[in-house]
Structures are given as C-alpha cells and as structure tokens.
Amino acid sequence: MRTVAVVGASLAGLSAARSLRKRGYDGRLVVIGDELHRPYDRPPLSKEFLAGAIGEADLALERDDEDLRAEWVLGTRATGLDRTERAIRLADGRDIRADGVVIATGAAARRLPGTEGLAGVHVLRTLDDARALRDDLARGGRLVVIGGGFIGAEVAATGYGLGLDVTVIEAAPTPLAGPLGETMGGIVSALHADHGVRLLCGVAVKGLSGDERSEMGVPPDGVWGRVDAVLLEDGRSIPADTVVVGVGARPCVDWLEGSGVALDNGVKCGSDGRTSLAGVVAVGDCASWYDPRTGAHRRVEHWTGAMERPDAAVATLLAHGATQPGVPRPPYFWSDQYGVKIQFVGHAAGADSVTVEEGATDDRSFLAVYRRAGEPVAVLGMNQPRLFTRWRKQLTADPRRFPRSAA
Amino acid sequence: MIPACRLADLPRGEAHRLDIDPPVSVFHTDDGELYAIDDTCTHQDASLADGWLEGCEVECPLHASKFDLRTGAVDSPPAKLPVRTHEVVVEDGMIYVRLSTQAPNLPPCVAARLAGGPA
Numbered sequence: 001m002r003t004v005a006v007v008g009a010s011l012a013g014l015s016a017a018r019s020l021r022k023r024g025y026d027g028r029l030v031v032i033g034d035e036l037h038r039p040y041d042r043p044p045l046s047k048e049f050l051a052g053a054i055g056e057a058d059l060a061l062e063r064d065d066e067d068l069r070a071e072w073v074l075g076t077r078a079t080g081l082d083r084t085e086r087a088i089r090l091a092d093g094r095d096i097r098a099d100g101v102v103i104a105t106g107a108a109a110r111r112l113p114g115t116e117g118l119a120g121v122h123v124l125r126t127l128d129d130a131r132a133l134r135d136d137l138a139r140g141g142r143l144v145v146i147g148g149g150f151i152g153a154e155v156a157a158t159g160y161g162l163g164l165d166v167t168v169i170e171a172a173p174t175p176l177a178g179p180l181g182e183t184m185g186g187i188v189s190a191l192h193a194d195h196g197v198r199l200l201c202g203v204a205v206k207g208l209s210g211d212e213r214s215e216m217g218v219p220p221d222g223v224w225g226r227v228d229a230v231l232l233e234d235g236r237s238i239p240a241d242t243v244v245v246g247v248g249a250r251p252c253v254d255w256l257e258g259s260g261v262a263l264d265n266g267v268k269c270g271s272d273g274r275t276s277l278a279g280v281v282a283v284g285d286c287a288s289w290y291d292p293r294t295g296a297h298r299r300v301e302h303w304t305g306a307m308e309r310p311d312a313a314v315a316t317l318l319a320h321g322a323t324q325p326g327v328p329r330p331p332y333f334w335s336d337q338y339g340v341k342i343q344f345v346g347h348a349a350g351a352d353s354v355t356v357e358e359g360a361t362d363d364r365s366f367l368a369v370y371r372r373a374g375e376p377v378a379v380l381g382m383n384q385p386r387l388f389t390r391w392r393k394q395l396t397a398d399p400r401r402f403p404r405s406a407a
Numbered sequence: 408m409i410p411a412c413r414l415a416d417l418p419r420g421e422a423h424r425l426d427i428d429p430p431v432s433v434f435h436t437d438d439g440e441l442y443a444i445d446d447t448c449t450h451q452d453a454s455l456a457d458g459w460l461e462g463c464e465v466e467c468p469l470h471a472s473k474f475d476l477r478t479g480a481v482d483s484p485p486a487k488l489p490v491r492t493h494e495v496v497v498e499d500g501m502i503y504v505r506l507s508t509q510a511p512n513l514p515p516c517v518a519a520r521l522a523g524g525p526a
Contacts, residue, residue, distance in 0.1 A: 041485055043470075048451075054515045063487045304471055307484070334469055341469065385468040386457035393459055 001100045001318065002027045005088050006070075007078045008104030009033025010042070012284025012306035014061055016102040017068050019314035029070040030096050032088065034077035034105075037127055038062060043303055045130040046154035047336050051161055052134065059127065078105065081259040083277060089255075100317050102310070103256070103267055103275070103282035107249035107301060112146070118210045120227040121243045124151055133244065137162055141241030144168075144230045146205055148175030148189055150335045152246030157337040160197050167198040167238055169205060169230065179333075181348045184368060184380050187361045191338050194364070204233040208243060251286040251299060264288060266299045272325035273313025279320070281313040292327050294347055302333040329396050330378075340364050341385060345392045346378025354380075358387055367391065408496060408503040411443075415500060422456035422465075425504065429511050431493055432456040433502055434476055436463060442476035443493035443504045449512040450486040488512035 004020055006013045009031050017031055033039075040059040048054045073096070080089035087095040109123035122133045133155075137143065143159040145152045148170030159166045168175075176185035192199040210227045230238045251266035261275050262268040267282035269275055271290045275282050284306040288299040309328055316323050335342040348354075351370035359366030359382075367387050370378035376395060381388030409431075412423045417435045424432045430446035432455055440463070446455050448467040455474065459466035463476045472486035479489040489512060494505040 048516060058515045060487075061484060063481075063484075307471060332471075343469075385453065389457060389459050389466075389468040 001025065003096075003098040004029055004100040004102065004317070005096050005098035006031045006102040006104060007088060008102075008106055008284065008286075009035070009037075009039055009072070009074060010104070010106055010284070010306070011039065011061060011303065012106070012287075012310055013102065013104035014039040015307055016104060016283055016310035016314055017070055019311040020318070021068055022311075023314060023318055025314075025318060029068065030073060030098065031068075031070045032073045032076065032078055032090065032096065034075070034091075035126060035128075036075040038072070038074070040127055042125070043334075045127065046124055046151055047158060049130055050124075050134055050137065050155065050158045056127070078255050081256055081261065081280070083260045086279075099279060101280045102313065102317065103253075103261070103280065103286060104284045104306075104310070105252040105255070105286045107251050107285040109245070109249050110247045112205065112208070112245050112247070115208055115227075115245070118208060118227050119225065120210075120241060121208060121245065123245050124155060125249065133242075136242045137164060139241065140164060142167070142239055143242050143244065144238050144240040145244045145246060146230065147246035147248070148172075148192075148199065148201070149246055149248065150176070150179075150333075152244065153189065153192070153337050154335060155244050155246060156192060156197055157195075160195055160338065164242075166192075167200065167240075168192055169203065169232070169238070170199065170201045171204045173202045175199070175201065179348060180344065180380060181351065181354060181370070183354055184348075188337075188342060188380075188382070191340060191364065195338050200232075200238075203236075206231045206233045208240075209237070249285065249301060251288075253286055264297065268297060270325050271328060272316045272323065273309060274316050274321055274325075279317070281317045283310040283313045289328060293330065294350060298331075300331045302331055304329075304332045332392060341381075341383050343381040343385065343388045343392075344378065345388075345395055346370065346376075348378045348380075351377050359384060408505050411502040411504050413500055414441075414497055414502055417502065420460055422458075422460065423502075424454060424456040429513060429517075430454070431504055431506065433495060433504060434460055434465060436460065436476070438462075440476075441495045441497065441502065443495045444474065444476060444479055445490040445493075445511050447490075447511075447513060447517060448472055448474075448486060449481075449488040449490055449514055450484075451514045452517050455490070 039061040077091045087097045109125040115121045143164040143166045145156045145168045156166050156168050174185045175189040209229045210225045266288040269289045273281040285301045288297045330346045332345040350372045354370045356368050365383040367384045368380045379391040411433045422432050422434045432446040433443045450472050453469040457468040466473045473483035479492040491507040496503045
C-alpha cells in the first residue's frame, strides 16, 4: 500500500493515522478535513471550554512533539469516492489518489428547519460553533435548550453555571430514554430540577420567533434579526435570548452516494470497520459497525469508540481484509452535568430490568446494572467512578462472568 | 519518605491514594510490582487510583487516557503530558514513597484553581 487517505481529521481520523504509523505503515499518508483546525477534542466544547475554564490550546489532540509524517489537507470537504480511479474527490477540485481509504467523516448536528439566519440560534458540534455560543452565553439572559439529550443537558448545566436563566425542552415524555431507558433517563434528567432549571417534556417545538426586520431587506451579513422566543405546539411561547438546538446528529456520508460503499444510517461495516469495498474501512460517528454482542449494526457516536476502534479497522486495512474480526469493547460514554459525573457502558435497549446495586438515586451517587434474562448488559454510574470502572472492566472482559457485586 | 500503607493491605490489582497535595497513588500490579505516580490525570481532574489497572498501565476512570506506571508516559490520549513517577520503598512490610522533585503536570482546570483562577 503506497498511499492511504484518511477522510476526516477529528478523533477517529487522527486515531486511524496514529494506528497506521504504529503498525508500521511507512507510505504516503494524507489526512483530509473539512474544518480548518487540526484535530481537537470535542467533549469539552459543551462543558469546560464553553464555561471558559479551558482555552483552545487545551483542546488540541496532538502532542507538541508528535509527527505522523502526514499531509494535512484541511478546510476542504470530500465530495466523492471514485472506486475505479481509487480517488477521493475534493470540493476544491483536487483528486487524491489512494489505494487505502479510511472514512472518518463523522456526523453533523441536526438543525431546525427555517432557523437559518436568525441570530442567537446555535447548534454545537464544532469549535467554531462553540466559540459563537460562548460569545452569546456571555451576554447572559435566558437560554432555551431544545433537546434534553446529553449535549443539550450539558449546555444547560454550563449555562446554569454561568448564571443564565435556563429552560430545557424535550419532545419525548422522558429525556435520555433512548440511551438510558425510561427509569434512569428520568433520574439523570432530574439533575435539571435539582438546580432550578426548567425541564418541559412531551412537547414539540413549533418554531422560533425573532425580530425579523424584513422590510429592511436582506442585511449585508445575511442575518435577519435575533431570536426572542421558542414557540411550542401547545401554544406556549418561551422567551429566549439564546437558543441551542441539540436534537441529534446525522452521519456525514452523502459524499459516498453512488460510490459502491454500502450505506445504511452511516457506512455499513463489519465488526472491524471493513466496508463493502475492498481497501476501504470506516470509523467513528459515521460508521455503523456490526456488533456481535447484539447481532445488529449500530452507529456509536461516542468519543471512546472514535478512539479505540480505528486500530482494528487499520489492522484490517493493512492486512487487505485477511484478519479475523474481533468483538469491539462495549460502547462507553461519559457526561458531566452540574458537577455530577455520569458514566455508562453497554446497551440499555435490550435490558428487561435495571437495579440500583450501590448508593442511592436520591443522593445522585449510585451504580445501576441493566440485565437481560439475568445477564448484565449495561451499567450506569453517577459519581461512582471507582466502582463503575470495576464493573466496566468485568462487562468488557466477559459478560458471562459478570459478578453479582463488584464491590 | 512518606509512609503509604502496609504491603499486606494493598492486594495485587489495587491502588492506594495518599491524600497529600497533589495526591499520589501507589499501584500494586497483578505481577506484584509496586509503582507510585501522581494520582491526578493530566487531562482533567480524575483520580487514577479509581482507574483501570492492566499490566503496567493505568487507564483514567473518566476519559480513558492511559499512563505507563514505570515511566509516567502517556500511552493513550486525550492526556498529552506525563504524570510524575515517584520512588517506592518497602521496609518491614511498610510501603513508603519518596516524592519526585519535578513540577507536576496538573490538568488545566486544577492548575487554574490552585492559581486562584476560575475552577
């Protein structure tokens, strides 16, 4: 293999580039990124960075002394993959020929239709998003977060910490019911009420209202005015100075349409990242790996997956597919809200029970185990990093030997 | 030298944290080796004694940074800076730590707090 192109320059792409070099690949390495920035860490964007506790230099993922001998092609998005030419098409017209390709194009934040051009309305995915939101939060006032998922909850907690008046709006009856189940989703999202942050559930957003000075024509900056309220389907109007839309992300795979790479809610992959095309693997948020533990494909949008999984994909790529796919570690993620550390590992969806094994939910310090037919399938911890780590280790090592109590 | 704990009270696979400033932890590996490193992850405020010990490596309990217990080096990001290592001495069944004289690599949030800045 003489040239490998890594398409995507965030954590998954960087991890793939590192694995290529670590595994002895000595050829040309091109890393393509649509953002201008070198790889940076996204989790702090909704927490410490947004709160102003850390700066941009702290976000850099590369070490000062690190040299991957890569060509960085930044600020240009990939627009196509030509399987016959073995080339990546770039938006600026260039082609990058490569005999190995790592797809790591990630996901993009979903937006609310019709909110473009209204000042004070944000999504949070990139460093540029975070800079803009941080500037708006510094104005103070009323913050309305649309979506009670993890990004929304973290932004709400950060806004609360900055002294804003915060409201969270969630369309589902219980926030976080998808990743955590109804019971634990309710317990974790009770953190909002603990701190006097309003949480409105089971109500959809109809639209936003703003100061639309349309009679003045389109202003030079293309901005129509500033949001002043979020309008709900039940007729209520929630006043807002700043709005954050945290309603999930969609995989960035449009550029692969017609390329021959099979897509199904992201790039459809085996349990080692191999795609339907030889010499092409996919990692990170855009990749839907097969998980032998659940017997299904699943796109895992977690930092840890973007960190750990590329190594397996790179091994497969370098061996031209002649490897035995392993079993990926169970998905793990964390969240920090209102000073509480939340950790989760495994799959809540298949569980038929969840029990608190340690601590108490009212204390916001506990460990809960999800089981299916008596077998542990997932663990949730709140402010229990030590105990959580032990259970995570057991669940990862061998789910059948998971102990009744890891204490 | 600072007394940590009795060797008999620190089983293999476990860690013992000394509540000094900054805290230091002694790890007893599955192979029976003893190592002492700074307890605070250099990435963010987390206790490595709560982490995942495997071989001569500890994984931060929060964000999965890995450190080599022998050298303090980062084996896996997001941490970028090493932790300090400290000398471990066992005398009469007691574990002691001789602290490094180097400056610690504390995470930005903790460093800012110690300097009196925003937490």
